[in-house]
Amino acid sequence: MNKFIKSITIVIVSYIFIRFIKYITKKIFDITRFDVQYERTVISIIVSISYYLSFFTACILILKEYGIIDFNQSTILTGAGLFGLVAGFASQSLIKDILNGFFILFEKQMKVGDYVLINERFRGTVEEIGLRSISIRDWDLRRISLPNGEIKSIMNYSRKKMRVIIHVRVSYESDPNLVIQALEEVCVILNEKYKEFLVKNMMKEPSNPFKVYGVTDIYKDSIGAQYTITGVVEPFKYWSISKDARLNILLKFKEKGIKIAYPKRVNINLDEYDNYL
Structure with a gap:
């Protein structure tokens, strides 16, 4: 029971940590003079990173509470080897998403609030940019999440002019x-x-x-x-x-009195046409 209470406490602390990061980040940008879209983009990235850190840290601490993992040297080396093996086979798409997301952010291809067309198929306003995926809101107000690794082309309608x-x-x-x-x-x-x-x-x-x-x-x-x-x-x-x-x-x-052009349909009476001939 004690382990269960500690696990719940870890989850609560992780949640509070994420909320604190969001709060303090917003307060910091409230006193700056950065562009609003730039602020929203950076906040989105920071929150995304904090989610990943909190999730993995909480998982490790909870597993430690139940004795599934232990922080001794041999276990760390074994865990590192297993992690490398899993990463090599199961996390290739995740690594691809993160790397592609890094280049999108580094090259400033889009910001939160930009109106974009992605892969010549998904059109909408960027709502969130994370390390693994981005989210856009289309004209029907549907939220579309796309893994960064699947983004092949970006047409940005919100750049300067x-x-x-x-x-x-x-x-x-x-x-x-x-x-x-x-x-x-x-x-x-x-x-x-x-x-x-x-x-x-x-x-x-x-x-x-x-x-x-x-x-x-x-x-x-x-x-x-x-x-x-x-x-x-x-x-x-x-x-x-x-x-x-x-x-x-x-x-x-x-x-x-100028008329817009439109297709016109001409009907021919074949009986009258034959009589004319």
């Missing part, structure tokens, strides 16, 4: 000059409305404001010509500005 590219296809019957004029007016609206979120140059002026890129396709299909506008914005405003840009294009086209 992003180019908004809006394509719109307009009927060939529409006057190209009128379409370009309408799109230029939309660009003026966007540049004025979002001027504080446009990426600035050294002179604090927008380096790539919204502008009409021009006609970007007339051969892809037969329904109409494709026009494009572009602009470089702060990454955290990319999605909202993109949506507003599309809305403004629709409103401006409606104002000027």
